[in-house]
Amino acid sequence: DVKVTQSSRYLVKRTGEKVFLECVQDMDHENMFWYRQDPGLGLRLIYFSYDVKMKEKGDIPEGYSVSREKKERFSLILESASTNQTSMYLCAAGDLYEQYFGPGTRLTVT
């Protein structure tokens, strides 16, 4: 079974702070994804990566950046957190046939 782990389940940060969300997969998947999940808006793709050091913008990349230095690790960075980035963040690894999701990080920005 592919396992995707995220560094924190809950996180509270202040406006303007730099925030790092870490994601690690234990399979050899080339593709990794970051989504945010908000009630009534479903899952929206922020960024994805096809390979180490490769990144592509998703549907809502503004205010976010990513880093993929190793195949198993994909980080989401909020350069200057804002209250409208309060959300559930989900990391996934896989391909179009199946994406394996982590349990999510619920981020609150105050």
Added chain:
Amino acid sequence: QQQVKQSPQSLIVQKGGIPIINCAYENTAFDYFPWYQQFPGKGPALLIAIRPDVSEKKEGRFTISFNKSAKQFSLHIMDSQPGDSATYFCAASIGDDKIIFGKGTRLHILP
């Protein structure tokens, strides 16, 4: 149009009933249609999937019906149980490893 429209937003069904969740799409280039199930506190997980050359697919109590001409597909849950209470997402893919998700349906099965 890179969208998948899902309805209803929420659904309450008595145990044993057959909840039906509907999805529609515009882009005829979509060629893979998965459904994901998400329990509270967990990430979504693949439930069942279908390709457009098939009109129906069953896995246990879960059935996808696919209408290519209408560009619609739906999920039926037979003999629904309280343990099926979850959020369900339909999705579509164009073959480039990205999945476009619907907005989700919160399903509650009453005991």
